[in-house]
Amino acid sequence: LSPTGHLVVAVCLGVIGTLGFITNFVVLVLFCRYRALRTPMNLLLVSISVSDLLVSVLGTPFSFAASTQGRWLIGRAGCVWYGFINSCLGIVSLISLAVLSYERYCTMLEPTTADGRDFRPALGGICFSWIYSVAWTVPPLLGWSKYGPEGPGTTCSVDWKTQTPNNISYIISLFTFCLVLPFGVIVYSYGKLLHAIRQVRRVSSVVTRHREQHVLVMV
Incomplete structure (x- = not known):
């Protein structure tokens, strides 16, 4: 990138980081x-806010500083740290959204058994999201792929470029289990919810029409 391009990226990162910190802190x-806000569903949203807040604190400042200078500033170890933290927290948010959609789907299936005061399912979902994310982002630290510079050299992530069986197998696995799978769960769960809502509206419309016809007959 040109110096102007790096400056534009720095401004965008500064705005995103600041807004991300403020909104999630609020x-x-x-x-x-x-x-009244302390419900199991909201607890899952809090987990997402925590992960996003940590990105604003532990990740964005480094890429912002790098963009202002046009180069990575904190060395190889800092690059690995940045890549791991951002990858892990990003996956936490996505998996948490998948868990949230699945919890809502389960609530729709069994609304009578859903307990708004039982935090155990939500806590289980949160623990699963974080453990699952750590499990998929630690391997590059142990030799299955690696973390390194990406793009213009002011950020770091998983090594997307190296064409070795070791690296390609990790990229495919990460893409499948940390993007396609959670996205599929989200689409399926909310698709079922929308379908159920449409059915309820259809039934409600039919009932309302019958009532109107009954009133007209009586009149």
Whole structure:
């Protein structure tokens, strides 16, 4: 990138990082302050806010500083740290969204058994999201692929370029289990929810029409 391009990226990262920190911090404050917001579903949203807030604190400042200078500033170890943290927290958010959609789908299937005060399913989903994400982002630290510079050299991520069986197998696995699979769960769960809502509306419309016809007959 040209110096102007790096400057534009730096400004965008600064805005995104600042807004991300403020909005997610506000979410956490509201959740802690207002008891009515402390529901199992909202707890999953809090987990997402925590991961996004950590990105704003532990990741964005480094890429922002690098973009202002046009080069990576904290060495190889810092690059590995940045790549691991951002990959892990990004996957946490996506898996948490998949868990949230599945929880809502389960609530739709069995609304009578859903307990708004039972935090165990939500806590289980949160633990699963974080453990699953760590399990998929630690391997590059142990030799299955690696973390390195990407793009204009001001950020770091999984090595997408090296064409070796070791690296390609990790990329395919990561893409399948950390993108396609959670995205599929989200699409399936919300697709079922939308289908159920349409059915309810259709039934409600039929019932309303019958009532109107009955009233007309009586009149």
